[in-house]
Amino acid sequence: MTAQSTAAQPRARKIAWRLAAVTDVVAETRSAKTLILDVPDWPGHRAGQHVDVRLTAEDGYQAQRSYSIASAPEEPHIALSIERLEDGEVSPYLTDVLRPGDRLEIRGPIGGYFVWTVRLGGPLLLIAGGSGIAPLMAMLRHRAIVLADDHVGRHRVPVRLLYSVRTPDDVFYRDELARLAREDETVDIAMTFTRETPPGWTGFDRRVDRMMLMEVVWPPAERPLVFVCGPTPFVEAVAGTLVELGHDPATVKTERFGPTGSPN
Amino acid sequence: MAEPYISRGFRGRRRSEPAADRLPPGQYETRDFPVLSAGPTPHIRTANWDFTIRGVNDALVRWTWDEFADLPHESVTTDIHCVTKWSKFDTMWEGVSIDTLLDEATRRGVQPGPYVLATSDGGYSTNLPVADVTGGKAWIAVRFDKKPLAPEHGGPARLLVPHLYFWKSAKWVRELRLLEHDEPGFWETLGYHNYGDPWREQRYAGDL
Numbered sequence: 403m404t405a406q407s408t409a410a411q412p413r414a415r416k417i418a419w420r421l422a423a424v425t426d427v428v429a430e431t432r433s434a435k436t437l438i439l440d441v442p443d444w445p446g447h448r449a450g451q452h453v454d455v456r457l458t459a460e461d462g463y464q465a466q467r468s469y470s471i472a473s474a475p476e477e478p479h480i481a482l483s484i485e486r487l488e489d490g491e492v493s494p495y496l497t498d499v500l501r502p503g504d505r506l507e508i509r510g511p512i513g514g515y516f517v518w519t520v521r522l523g524g525p526l527l528l529i530a531g532g533s534g535i536a537p538l539m540a541m542l543r544h545r546a547i548v549l550a551d552d553h554v555g556r557h558r559v560p561v562r563l564l565y566s567v568r569t570p571d572d573v574f575y576r577d578e579l580a581r582l583a584r585e586d587e588t589v590d591i592a593m594t595f596t597r598e599t600p601p602g603w604t605g606f607d608r609r610v611d612r613m614m615l616m617e618v619v620w621p622p623a624e625r626p627l628v629f630v631c632g633p634t635p636f637v638e639a640v641a642g643t644l645v646e647l648g649h650d651p652a653t654v655k656t657e658r659f660g661p662t663g664s665p666n
Numbered sequence: 667m668a669e670p671y672i673s674r675g676f677r678g679r680r681r682s683e684p685a686a687d688r689l690p691p692g693q694y695e696t697r698d699f700p701v702l703s704a705g706p707t708p709h710i711r712t713a714n715w716d717f718t719i720r721g722v723n724d725a726l727v728r729w730t731w732d733e734f735a736d737l738p739h740e741s742v743t744t745d746i747h748c749v750t751k752w753s754k755f756d757t758m759w760e761g762v763s764i765d766t767l768l769d770e771a772t773r774r775g776v777q778p779g780p781y782v783l784a785t786s787d788g789g790y791s792t793n794l795p796v797a798d799v800t801g802g803k804a805w806i807a808v809r810f811d812k813k814p815l816a817p818e819h820g821g822p823a824r825l826l827v828p829h830l831y832f833w834k835s836a837k838w839v840r841e842l843r844l845l846e847h848d849e850p851g852f853w854e855t856l857g858y859h860n861y862g863d864p865w866r867e868q869r870y871a872g873d874l
Contacts, residue, residue: 414871421671454869456692458670463678466692466751491679491694499675507671512870514856515704634701638818641706651706651788658701 417509419456420444422480424504430483430574434533435497436472439480439506447475449540450517450629450657453482453510457492467492470631470657471511472536472575474543480508483574485533516629516657520548524559524627525620529610529640531566531632535574537657538563538631542589546582556588562626563591564618566610566636569598592618610636612643622648631657688745689753690864696752701818704852708787708838712822717806718841719767721776731822734806737762737770742805744828746835747864759826761807764799764842779844783851784825787838792851793860794827794834796844803829806839831862831869 426438452470473481486497500506518526518541528538542561549555567573583591594606594614606614620626628649630640637658645651685695712731720726739760747753772778782799785791798804807826808815815821820837827834833853854860859868867873
């Protein structure tokens with residue numbers, strides 16, 4: 403263990419634990435909440451990065467988990483959207499116990515791969531499964547804020563979101579997504595409902611598949627920057643199909659979570 | 667901050683003593699086998715697969731899949747620890763020890779060095795001190811749980827270095843390049859720790 407090299411990272415400083423104040427807890431769906439955090443001395447982040455959250459019990463027992471940041475770097479608060487996992491150790495505490503006025507230890511921002519900034523350009527193709535929308539929402543919000551008064555810029559960086567959820571009750575950021583799509587003609591949002599559709603729905607009602615991707619995504623020749631986030635089987639299927647359709651694997655960035663499982 | 671903040675009403679899931687002893691700080695036990703990779707999963711046919719060790723003198727030794735299969739394999743049962751916080755106990759692997767590969771490579775003219783950069787199909791890479799992949803500490807694994815290694819878990823072959831965070835166990839590995847000087851790999855240049863010892867919780871650049 404003595405061969406460790408520190409020469410490669412001479413100026414790296416430890417990412418400190420910070421004590422965030424919970425300013426609001428917003429119901430997102432039946433099983434998910436968004437925590438609005440006020441973080442002292444937050445160093446700033448890029449859209450797509452995540453934080454580590456640490457909980458400590460009275461006897462000193464600790465648990466840590468990672469959550470994507472859903473807020474734009476330009477916003478004053480950090481937003482974390484937490485899906486409650488039935489058998490979870492940390493998520494039920496965050497969704498059911500935590501309330502405004504509480505504090506929460508966080509550490510970040512973390513990760514330099516699943517990241518997008520307006521300067522990277524587009525077209526920007528975002529594909530989300532379930533709560534995988536969170537880091538992609540940070541990208542949408544970042545783009546909307548930075549290009550708010552930049553009509554030309556928006557047309558230079560068009561964005562498409564394909565968002566797969568089980569039922570209408572599972573849609574995160576529903577009103578905000580609808581408003582983004584309504585107010586900005588360079589934002590295109592396609593939903594698919596895999597278990598139950600809204601009344602009168604005429605859009606997609608199945609898992610993301612090859613036909614759906616061919617219909618929704620830009621062809622490989624347009625060289626979209628692609629970000630796929632969701633449960634592992636979802637990301638495996640989507641990213642694999644995009645490569646089969648001719649997209650350069652290097653342009654398809656992925657973030658997987660949850661068990662391997664088999665698609666069910 | 668000096669003292670951790672006590673989270674009002676948090677109890678957590680208590681662990682049995684043996685589990686607690688086997689869990690590095692900040693980790694939790696999973697019975698599942700989560701998948702963490704950057705980018706789409708490459709699907710490589712073993713007919714097109716080979717494995718290379720390249721020396722600091724640029725000499726190289728290469729094995730085809732069939733030649734690799736003829737090398738002596740070892741069975742390894744070990745705990746693994748992912749930087750995303752999960753640990754999995756008693757995972758069962760089969761593969762070829764890096765000691766075996768380096769012995770043959772040096773016998774065939776490959777000049778060793780103090781560092782190694784593992785490179786993979788799909789562009790992934792990770793760096794390690796050679797001391798961490800020799801002495802019975804690392805393998806090129808081709809089977810998991812008595813079955814061929816699935817593509818999403820790095821098949822047909824992945825590096826297995828269980829005493830470091832699991833991003834060091836490069837999936838879809840194709841080459842070990844021996845180096846005179848350390849050269850950070852994929853995650854090591856994107857904010858993660860250069861060495862990655864789970865027992866010292868070396869997750870991110872700057873962790874001591």
